[in-house]
Amino acid sequence: MKIALVGIGKIALDQHVPALAASPDWELAATVSRRGRVEGVPAFADLDRMLAAHPEIGTVSLCLPPVPRFAAAQAVLRAGRNLMLEKPPGATLAEVHVLRDLAQAHGVGLYTTWHSRMAHAVGQAKAWLADRDIRAGRITWREDVRRWHPGQDWIFDPGGMGVFDPGINALSILTEILPVSVHLTAAELDFPRNRQAPIAARLSFSHGIAADLDFRQEGPQTWDIELRTDAGHLALRMGGNLLEIDGRRVGGEDSIMGEYPALYHRMARLVREGKSDVDLTPMVLVADAFVLGRRNTVEAFEP
Numbered sequence: 001m002k003i004a005l006v007g008i009g010k011i012a013l014d015q016h017v018p019a020l021a022a023s024p025d026w027e028l029a030a031t032v033s034r035r036g037r038v039e040g041v042p043a044f045a046d047l048d049r050m051l052a053a054h055p056e057i058g059t060v061s062l063c064l065p066p067v068p069r070f071a072a073a074q075a076v077l078r079a080g081r082n083l084m085l086e087k088p089p090g091a092t093l094a095e096v097h098v099l100r101d102l103a104q105a106h107g108v109g110l111y112t113t114w115h116s117r118m119a120h121a122v123g124q125a126k127a128w129l130a131d132r133d134i135r136a137g138r139i140t141w142r143e144d145v146r147r148w149h150p151g152q153d154w155i156f157d158p159g160g161m162g163v164f165d166p167g168i169n170a171l172s173i174l175t176e177i178l179p180v181s182v183h184l185t186a187a188e189l190d191f192p193r194n195r196q197a198p199i200a201a202r203l204s205f206s207h208g209i210a211a212d213l214d215f216r217q218e219g220p221q222t223w224d225i226e227l228r229t230d231a232g233h234l235a236l237r238m239g240g241n242l243l244e245i246d247g248r249r250v251g252g253e254d255s256i257m258g259e260y261p262a263l264y265h266r267m268a269r270l271v272r273e274g275k276s277d278v279d280l281t282p283m284v285l286v287a288d289a290f291v292l293g294r295r296n297t298v299e300a301f302e303p
């Protein structure tokens with residue numbers, strides 16, 4: 001099946017292009033980006049032109065940041081193409097409701113991806129937790145924004161979500177593996193005095209689960225979820241890729257390279273079956289943190 005990629009930047013080049021090149025399901029048939037391109041693939045700077053020039057491209061995958069993504073997403077659905085969205089699926093929840101309705105009205109598929117849910121040990125963690133009671137939990141998601149997001153000013157603009165850009169990955173795993181639903185009960189957000197989005201956040205959820213998200217972590221980086229249950233202690237490390245039970249490694253792999261191939265495999269299946277997969281639960285937790293959170297002003301952030 002032919003697919004187009006829109007927004008040829010960091011994640012498109014790091015993950016989407018290699019995943020599509022290795023996929024038995026997809027052929028990358030066009031790109032849309034003002035500056036970015038992929039060698040050997042027809043490149044457009046304008047989405048509407050690409051859609052008009054390539055009616056045979058049935059699916060479009062958007063790798064733009066969340067704020068500019070909505071207009072592009074509407075154009076793709078109105079043109080009757082299936083749509084795959086990077087996380088977070090929108091700048092607001094209501095945008096994604098609009099897209100879901102639009103996809104339905106045009107009879108095409110919509111997939112709001114959560115790449116971290118495809119990490120190696122997430123399925124095994126979910127199975128282990130299925131019949132256990134959650135007693136408490138701790139998410140520690142601390143990374144260096146300068147190292148992972150160089151030059152990405154949008155991340156601290158309104159709608160860029162700041163530390164929730166990576167933090168929502170942790171919440172996407174949490175909401176996937178838990179046998180119960182969780183809701184946010186309190187939040188404290190640290191905004192640099194020269195920025196519009198938080199650089200750190202401490203969150204409390206039901207079931208005694210707490211989260212510590214920080215974009216200022218130098219040295220070792222941490223992407224861990226730990227859960228205490230009525231029958232043992234689970235730790236997912238490396239962004240959901242390694243699983244420990246009661247301190248002993250029981251599963252996973254020390255690599256993140258399987259996530260995007262798995263996303264495109266799922267998209268192929270959705271298209272073949274004429275289905276959509278739209279899940280907003282991680283984003284509801286983030287939106288509630290902005291609604292309920294106590295706001296602190298902290299030191300200015302300079303990239």
Ligand code: NAP
Nearest residue numbers: 007008009010011033034035036063064065066068086087
């Ligand atoms: P990026 O490199 O900053 O942006 C991707 C591309 O989008 C840019 O190269 C640019 O292409 C286009 N773009 C940027 N700002 C735009 C604007 N205001 N209007 C129109 N086009 C714009 O971002 P990214 O890191 O790839 O992230 C994109 C999405 O993927 C985000 O939602 C992010 O959360 C998600 N994601 C990122 C990572 C990661 O490690 N970076 C990992 C997983 C998921 P042109 O200038 O060529 O048009």
